[in-house]
Amino acid sequence: MSRVPAIRFGPVLATALVGLALYLAGALWLEHFVAWGVFTGLFRDNAVLGVVAVGMTFVILSGGIDLSVGAVAGCASIAVAVLVERAGWSPPAAIGAVLITGVLFGATMGWLIHAFDLPPFIVTLAGLFFARGTAFVISRSAISLRHPFFMEADAAPARLAAAVGGPESVVETLARHAPTTSVVFLATLVLGVLVLRFTRFGRNVYAVGGNSHSAMLMGLPVGRTRIGVYAISGFCGALGGVLIATYRFAGDPTAGVLLELDAIAAVVIGGTLLTGGVGGLAGTLLGVLILGLIQTAVIFASVNSWWTRIAVGGLLLAFILLQRVLQRTFHAASAAPE
Amino acid sequence: MNATGDRAWTSRLPPWAWAAAALLLLLLFNALFTEHFLSLDVKQGRLYGTPIDILDRATPVLLVSLGMMLVIGTGGIDLSVGAVMAIAGAVTAGLIARPEYSVFGSFGGPESIAFAVAVAVCVAALAGLVNGVLVAGAGVQPIVATLVLLVAGRGVAQLLTGGQIITADEPGFRFLGNGAILGLPVPFLVGMGGVGLVAGLARGTALGLLVEAVGENPVAARHAGLRAGLIKILAYVMSGLLAGVAGVLVAADVQAADVNKAGLYIELDAILAVVIGGTALTGGRFSLVGTVVGALIIQTVTTTVLSQDVPVEYTLIVKAAVVLAVCLLQSERFRSRVRLRRRSARTEARA
Numbered sequence A: 001m002s003r004v005p006a007i008r009f010g011p012v013l014a015t016a017l018v019g020l021a022l023y024l025a026g027a028l029w030l031e032h033f034v035a036w037g038v039f040t041g042l043f044r045d046n047a048v049l050g051v052v053a054v055g056m057t058f059v060i061l062s063g064g065i066d067l068s069v070g071a072v073a074g075c076a077s078i079a080v081a082v083l084v085e086r087a088g089w090s091p092p093a094a095i096g097a098v099l100i101t102g103v104l105f106g107a108t109m110g111w112l113i114h115a116f117d118l119p120p121f122i123v124t125l126a127g128l129f130f131a132r133g134t135a136f137v138i139s140r141s142a143i144s145l146r147h148p149f150f151m152e153a154d155a156a157p158a159r160l161a162a163a164v165g166g167p168e169s170v171v172e173t174l175a176r177h178a179p180t181t182s183v184v185f186l187a188t189l190v191l192g193v194l195v196l197r198f199t200r201f202g203r204n205v206y207a208v209g210g211n212s213h214s215a216m217l218m219g220l221p222v223g224r225t226r227i228g229v230y231a232i233s234g235f236c237g238a239l240g241g242v243l244i245a246t247y248r249f250a251g252d253p254t255a256g257v258l259l260e261l262d263a264i265a266a267v268v269i270g271g272t273l274l275t276g277g278v279g280g281l282a283g284t285l286l287g288v289l290i291l292g293l294i295q296t297a298v299i300f301a302s303v304n305s306w307w308t309r310i311a312v313g314g315l316l317l318a319f320i321l322l323q324r325v326l327q328r329t330f331h332a333a334s335a336a337p338e
Numbered sequence B: 001m002n003a004t005g006d007r008a009w010t011s012r013l014p015p016w017a018w019a020a021a022a023l024l025l026l027l028l029f030n031a032l033f034t035e036h037f038l039s040l041d042v043k044q045g046r047l048y049g050t051p052i053d054i055l056d057r058a059t060p061v062l063l064v065s066l067g068m069m070l071v072i073g074t075g076g077i078d079l080s081v082g083a084v085m086a087i088a089g090a091v092t093a094g095l096i097a098r099p100e101y102s103v104f105g106s107f108g109g110p111e112s113i114a115f116a117v118a119v120a121v122c123v124a125a126l127a128g129l130v131n132g133v134l135v136a137g138a139g140v141q142p143i144v145a146t147l148v149l150l151v152a153g154r155g156v157a158q159l160l161t162g163g164q165i166i167t168a169d170e171p172g173f174r175f176l177g178n179g180a181i182l183g184l185p186v187p188f189l190v191g192m193g194g195v196g197l198v199a200g201l202a203r204g205t206a207l208g209l210l211v212e213a214v215g216e217n218p219v220a221a222r223h224a225g226l227r228a229g230l231i232k233i234l235a236y237v238m239s240g241l242l243a244g245v246a247g248v249l250v251a252a253d254v255q256a257a258d259v260n261k262a263g264l265y266i267e268l269d270a271i272l273a274v275v276i277g278g279t280a281l282t283g284g285r286f287s288l289v290g291t292v293v294g295a296l297i298i299q300t301v302t303t304t305v306l307s308q309d310v311p312v313e314y315t316l317i318v319k320a321a322v323v324l325a326v327c328l329l330q331s332e333r334f335r336s337r338v339r340l341r342r343r344s345a346r347t348e349a350r351a
Helices: A004-029 A035-047 A047-061 A069-085 A092-113 A120-138 A148-153 A156-163 A166-178 A180-196 A199-209 A212-217 A221-249 A259-269 A281-300 A307-333 B003-011 B017-033 B052-075 B081-097 B111-137 B142-163 B171-178 B187-202 B207-216 B219-221 B227-253 B266-276 B288-307 B314-330 B331-348
Strands: B042-044 B046-048
Touching: A004 A307, A035 A047, A035 A166, A035 A180, A035 A281, A035 B052, A047 A069, A047 A166, A047 A199, A047 A259, A047 A281, A047 B266, A047 B331, A069 A120, A069 A199, A069 A221, A069 A259, A092 A120, A092 A148, A092 B331, A120 B042, A148 A221, A156 B017, A180 A199, A180 A221, A180 A281, A180 B081, A199 A212, A199 A221, A199 B081, A199 B331, A212 A221, A221 B314, A259 A307, A259 B142, A281 A307, A307 B142, B042 B111, B042 B331, B046 B052, B046 B227, B052 B081, B052 B227, B052 B266, B052 B288, B081 B142, B081 B227, B081 B288, B111 B142, B111 B171, B111 B266, B142 B266, B171 B187, B171 B207, B171 B227, B171 B314, B187 B207, B187 B288, B207 B227, B219 B227, B266 B288, B266 B314, B288 B314, B314 B331
Parallel strands: none
Antiparallel strands: B042 B046
């Protein structure tokens, strides 16, 4: 039992150390890097990626993959914009409708995967094409959101604090460091952790990802769990789209291209194995923050933006090799006679 | 006709039968509803017409799909092909536009273009080698190992081009993308060459059998004395090499290297072509004919949607529907469900 932490916490610990090293390197070499604004900016600028990565973690833990999330986010952003600006819906109704559609879309993909034994890769790829196509059918170009709801939405935490009579300093801090997008990201993350750690569904996700056949033989609801994780991912994709609409004040059918890639990268860097069954959301948060740190550092160092991609690829390589080493040591140790 | 007879009938078909049927349906639809679909013209010694156009445009996806098929046959997957195409395009266009890097130094001569293409294809094969070593040597999951290059590859290509679109407008290069030999477009001939190469390697030698053995059961293959790792590496090198050729063709088509657009999402199209063609993602079997048919289906869908005056944005939705339909047809569970329903309907009618 004493060796279990090596595989369970090793990758997350390594991710945390790399994140810390990156931050320290930035602090040493880049001016103005150490500031509250820069740190809280990480959460604000990567909220969309973060929310989508939370959903992706569920899917990957269950042994699947969801390629459709970026397209779902783009489609959701343009759907919100059209419903509000063209059809005259009230923003909460539009957001609610889009989120429910996202859940149904994800659940449908999960059902197809489970009921007909289709590869998740192909089904969610069809989902990517469908969602991106639908986004372009809804509108070929971006639509800006002029409804006052979206103008004020991002400052909601500060306004709420002011409304309940919070002290001036708290209101100001919230206004500067806690826009709604960041709060939604953190709330999604906390909710995800609670579901994954403390519900039967969460345990089933790990069981199905570890070995879906054994899970079935143990009488666990494999089908419901599979459909559930894709529904969660669909919800997170749609929520990502709503966040895009909120902070860009526009819906854009091209938004979220390659977002699925960054989300998968964040999850893998966070130590979750793509085979399923091993990993968690703490790692995903670190993965998202590391991707954000790299991007911020590249901007601060004013080198060309392609270095971001190369650095992310290099980190990804380093992490998967590290995971292999950890896995091998673990397997060698557990195979050795006691 | 009873259910067992039914199953025997469908399972006796070759794996690509469903795809071939789909392609025939698509072509039939076009022959009936698309004007001038079957007409061929000869202008300045080159064949023109929609069928030729489909064959010509399907070439990059076809080449990438062939490599992808070998990789999937070993039980792997190669997500990096689009990024490798971008790198190959950047290398060729860069070497043609900047002859001082070329050993020949001359500008636009056939040998300097051949040199540029050769270097690009070698670089692409090298990228495949990196993937192969990660998968076979380090034992990393294929989907993760090739994810590295998918993420970093376009960054590397941008590094090579300095973030610019490099134009390389040379007669020899233009010929590669738009020329014709004996009336047939050069890209099409290159594509046929790729099919011939892979067919020769996979079915002319034992290599195809070895790939399938490794994909079916790598442990058993190793115990049988096969060098499973080497065969896997070879499959990834082939995938990289063919993606490199596709990248050169795409760059030659527009005489420029646009690293942001070249080969974007082509890995998805290629995987689709392979899967539609009846090759299972689990590996162990692959169908060369099916892959060629799959690549043609993908291009025919795009061309059909365009020529039917349907807005471009519906292409993706049609593609999604085709993918799902073919996958459902191939799913044994879906077929048995439909059969069950039909049978119960029949019993009800009888009662």
